[in-house]
Amino acid sequence: MSNPGVTNQVMQWVETRLPIFSFINHSVGTEYPTPRNLNYWWSLGSIAGVALVLQIVTGIVLAMHYVPHADMAFESVEHIMRDVNYGWMMRYLHSNGASLFFVAVYIHMFRGLYFGSYKAPRELLWWFGILIFLAMMATAFMGYVLPWGQMSFWGATVITNMFTAIPIVGEAVTTWLWGGYSVAGPTLQRFFSLHYLLPFVIFALMFIHLWALHTSKSNNPLGIDVKSEKDTLPFHPYFTTKDLVGFGVFFIILAYWVFFNPNYMGHPDNYIPANPLVTPAHIVPEWYFLPFYAILRAVPDKLGGVALMLGAILILFVIPWLDTSRVRSATFRPIYSKFFWIFVVNGLILGWVGANPAEGSFILIGRIATAYYFAHFILVMPIVGWFEKPKPLPDSIAASVLGDDTAKEAK
């Protein structure tokens, strides 16, 4: 038997025909070596996975009661809220779950940025992460259209109109997306179809992401490679239990929003049925899009704004080559680690600008913050990596965590 853990007769019968138990054991069990120094920032990946499952489960339930028709969508959501047993809970779990999913993924991405997890040999792992992020944005955007309130309708109008910025074919592409001459019933129905599909695409992407992870293995807070078995611990039980703590925290936070503050992250305007003749005075996307919305509005040119907003995400694909430092973890990079925190604050400023009307000093602040966003990748990453003198790296993970003596003993 290739897998000593499988002792039960029935399990062995299965294992010889479909080696599922050894697969699980090699993926998240005792056979998966994990750097022993992973901290709680490494919990966000599995939390994002839990959030995805939660979205799929609550989404399937919502789809049993929701009607994807321009005349009935708004009322069917009200029906879910008022008449369906626990419908309010399913919907609040789904809408607040989407927000927390983004919180988890944003922290997960900043973790990668800080500890240099995008650098060799993890470039493809990083790429699949960005693809997941893009698919999540598309899914959340289309989901937000489904209740067919004023923000749904006008958010959809503003976002889909970005395609009219494409030279020559823009109008035709937009009409094709809409299935008409404006956002209307046909648009809602196709968005529902795609909103149902995309989470499963995300699921598939997540598997490829994990496949790449299990090939290159986890990075760690020191950013140095695993050198011996002494540097690792088996995933189970050490990190299964550690991840469970993260799940607990996630569910406590989710419960707070769902049961005590369910509409805080939404917009009151979305409880007004969609009206194609009246635009709400102040259109804002969901909070997780705000920094990108600020970048869109920073440019006084339509195509330029759309291109820059897209570029803000696409640039993430090339940072493995923009960052010239050979040291992964910013812990050992005295200058870059400061720039990292400036970048975080800059991102928050972009979000704040995105939430406010594009007028007065917000325009100027938005432009400076947008310029800085790109400068971080295009200037700071290559230049700082080139002249900065990193702090000395520890000999090994074990040496750093257990103290030099213990590590030497083990050798």
Place this chain on the structure above:
Amino acid sequence: MTTTTPEGGHEDGATRRDFLYIATGAMSAVGAGLFVWPLVDQMNPSADVLALASTELDISTIEVGQAITVMWRGKPVFVRHRTAEEIATAITDDSASLPDVALDADRVQKAEWLILIGVCTHLGCVPLGQKSTEVKGEFGGWFCPCHGSHYDTSGRIRKGPAPNNLGVPPYIFLDDSHIRIG
């Protein structure tokens, strides 16, 4: 025999089987290509959406200085009964610096009736300025609150991120008090 020609093949090494591979591949590619178009085109506006393409209305009840909004192809259309003053500014501004150059005379059939698609050419919001209580922007026409585009009394873009003037839909005067849009 000095050369070994594969059975059923030619001396350059190509075989009947190579031909079959390429022919099969090519036919499959053509077939898949043909099937892609219906998959793509099904998303274009359907026949019933295309059929809702014209709107008629009575404009005799719109006083000078007033404006109404009607629906055409799911979009708002602005019908504004312009005042003499608004017409005069629109004509004077023909020579102002315009991001999207157009003469007022080319944007109307009858100077007092300005008929426009009420969709901001930036990202599609409905600009304010139809009701007397709404802000009309710095140029007295319309103001789009979404990202701050200002339109003048000819519906031309004067300031803000929108690239083009408000569109003029196709319309005809059926008689002095009726128009048909579309």
